[in-house]
Each structure stands twice: as C-alpha cells, then as structure tokens.
Amino acid sequence: MRVLLSTYGSRGDIEPMVGLAVQLRALGAEVRVCAPPDEDFAQRLAGVGVPLVPVGRSARALTKAAPPASDLPSRAAELIAGQFDALISAAEGCDVLVATGMLPAAAGALSVAEKLGMRSVSVTFQQLTLPSPHHLPLAYPGRPFPPEVTDNRVLWELDAQSINALFGAALNTNRASIGLPPVDDVRDYVIGDRPWLATDPVLDPWQPTPDFDVVQTGAWIVPDHNPLPADLLAFLDAGTPPVHVGFGSMPLRASADIAQVAIDAVRAQGHRVVLARGWADLDRVDGGDDCFVIGEVNQQALFPRMAAVVHHGGAGTTTTATRAGTPQVVVPQATDQPYWARRVADLGIGAAHDGPTPTVESLSAALETALTPETGGRAEAVAGRIRTDGAEMAAKLLLDEVRRERPPMPA
Numbered sequence: 257m258r259v260l261l262s263t264y265g266s267r268g269d270i271e272p273m274v275g276l277a278v279q280l281r282a283l284g285a286e287v288r289v290c291a292p293p294d295e296d297f298a299q300r301l302a303g304v305g306v307p308l309v310p311v312g313r314s315a316r317a318l319t320k321a322a323p324p325a326s327d328l329p330s331r332a333a334e335l336i337a338g339q340f341d342a343l344i345s346a347a348e349g350c351d352v353l354v355a356t357g358m359l360p361a362a363a364g365a366l367s368v369a370e371k372l373g374m375r376s377v378s379v380t381f382q383q384l385t386l387p388s389p390h391h392l393p394l395a396y397p398g399r400p401f402p403p404e405v406t407d408n409r410v411l412w413e414l415d416a417q418s419i420n421a422l423f424g425a426a427l428n429t430n431r432a433s434i435g436l437p438p439v440d441d442v443r444d445y446v447i448g449d450r451p452w453l454a455t456d457p458v459l460d461p462w463q464p465t466p467d468f469d470v471v472q473t474g475a476w477i478v479p480d481h482n483p484l485p486a487d488l489l490a491f492l493d494a495g496t497p498p499v500h501v502g503f504g505s506m507p508l509r510a511s512a513d514i515a516q517v518a519i520d521a522v523r524a525q526g527h528r529v530v531l532a533r534g535w536a537d538l539d540r541v542d543g544g545d546d547c548f549v550i551g552e553v554n555q556q557a558l559f560p561r562m563a564a565v566v567h568h569g570g571a572g573t574t575t576t577a578t579r580a581g582t583p584q585v586v587v588p589q590a591t592d593q594p595y596w597a598r599r600v601a602d603l604g605i606g607a608a609h610d611g612p613t614p615t616v617e618s619l620s621a622a623l624e625t626a627l628t629p630e631t632g633g634r635a636e637a638v639a640g641r642i643r644t645d646g647a648e649m650a651a652k653l654l655l656d657e658v659r660r661e662r663p664p665m666p667a
Contacts, residue, residue, distance in 0.1 A: 604631065
C-alpha cells in the first residue's frame, strides 16, 4: 500500500502528518509527504524515515511576508499551481491521498487525486472549517462578516461565497490546465461528504449535523522519545518549575516587546522562565539567570515539568499542554487560536488572554488564574481523558477503507 500525505502550512500542519506517517509505516504502508521545503520540516520527516517531496516555497517565508488581503487570490494561485507541479509526479503508484493544510493547497491536492483517479481523504485539524449551525466560520482577512448577521447558517453561506471569490478562479484555471471541469463550490469540494477531524473529542467536541458524516479520529500525535538537552535539564533541576513561554510558528511583529512583557509577567508571579524562540525569534532581554532560551525541544517531555505553559493556541500545542496536565495561558494570534483559547478556559484548565498583544498586567493576571491549585487540579484531571491513539486509529481506518474499495484480484 502506498500513501501520499499532502499539506501546506506551519509546523502545526506538519506534525500531525508525521504522527500519521509513523503509524502507517508501522502497518506496512509506504509513505511520502508533500510539504513546504522548510529545513526543519525536512529534518522532522527524515528523523522518522519518511521522504519529503518539497512543494512551493518556504512556509516560514510565506508566513512572515504577511500579504495584504487583496493579494490572497494570487497567493492561492501560487499554492494551487505548486500542488499541481509536485503532486502529479509524487502520486505515481500511490493508492490514496490524504490532503490537509491551507484550503487552496488542499483544493489543488484533491484535484490532482481526482485527475489520477485516486481515492482521497480531506482532513482538518480543527472543526471551525466544517460548516455547522453550532459555531461560526472563520472570517478571511479583508472580508469581515456583516455585524448584523447572527444566524450561523447565513454566515456559513457567506463563508462559501468568500472562499469562491478568493480561490475559485485560481482553482478552476489550474483545473482546466489538466483537463478537469470547474468547481462551483470550492469549500464543499475540499470538505467532501466524509471529512476527517483529527482532534481530541474532549478538547474539540464535534456536534453531528445532517450535512455530512464527520469522522473524528482523535489528534495525530507521534510519541517523542528525544531527551531534553543537558543544559536545559540542569536549569530545570536548579529550582522550582518555571513557566514556558512560546508562540510556535507565529511571527509576532513586536516579538522583542512581547519577550520583555512575558518575562516580566512571569517574574511578577515569582517564577522562572523557559522562553522558546519559535518563528518570532524570541530571546532573553537581560542577563538574568532565571530565564533559559530554547529552540526545538521535546515538548512532551518539557511541558510536564512546567508550572504553566503560555502559548499562541495552536491545535498541536494546546493538545500537548493538555496531555501534560499543565495549566495553560493562551494568547491567541490568528485563525482558530481564539477558539482553542476558549476551550482551555471553558474546561477550566487555564486562562484565555483577551487579544493577541499582552501587557505585563494582563498576562500576569492570566497567569495568576492559571497557577491556582484549582486550575492545576482540573488540568491533571482532563489530561487523563485525552486520547493518545488518534494517529493509530486513523492509519488503520485509512488502510482498511482502501483495501475494501480495491477491486478483487483475478483468479
């Protein structure tokens, strides 16, 4: 069995594919991953023995470029064309395609599967891209929803119109280049009739709708057995548990100010700081020995040793911190991150910061909530309810479905 995994986005889009790839290989499948050519992505995949087929340009460079809203259609055309260029050859001999990541990139990948007659599965790592009367859609930059409209069903209709306006022409131009008919509704094309939701049902409970059959597998996590660096371990062992501060793949325009704010806020609560550089290149602001700066480390090993985790609210980081049983402060920056902040607050396992730009006072207040014994107790209780077999379940389901659909071998 040969499986092609396709994604385009940040580290949060890559890491779940690593988890799925590991489980697929354990079941005997041959796996390759189409993803942006960022060096850390290639290294991550190489570490588990999975080849990377580079697609388009660096996701980190794309994220830092921050194009104006008016540039979204041309950016979409670039992403879709990149999928067509890379996947047509990468898919040769494959039995199934799993597509996720930025919507226009997923639309391009699914179009390639359609052209080649391959089975395909559309996956999302948060439910806010799936139409439902129970929640709002995410608004695209430059296309806010009318404030007077409060009916979720109407808002989802407007969402479909926005997606078609932003990405429809780019998708259909590329589809025509390989002899495919135009798509009338880009969002419905990408979602399909049976999308997969690779999130934990405790953190991200899906309420069924009659519109389509959602398969919620649990989050796709690969166990990380890498040891923490010796100097980091020495720092951890030298005092009480510190507070971790990091914003993952978020570039953060005022990163120097946020580093200063975060360190001062943590110190105000009487704790030491572990500061993760991330794509914002955060760094210490003084020579204090109560602050330790890290790059890429094993968060599964690190987070349980923290007093609290301050982060941007990416799906993967939220899940990892929740599994660790460590209280969280979520400072959401964009897209689905306010949703994960609300989920953390609703579960009582941390605090949701109001807005993307903390002050010393606002972050210190959020930390004060997260660091209470009551919050810590709830965080430990919820940790025991988080599934750890999502990637294994997804891999088995995928291979079983492909085998069932294969024509019988001739006698």
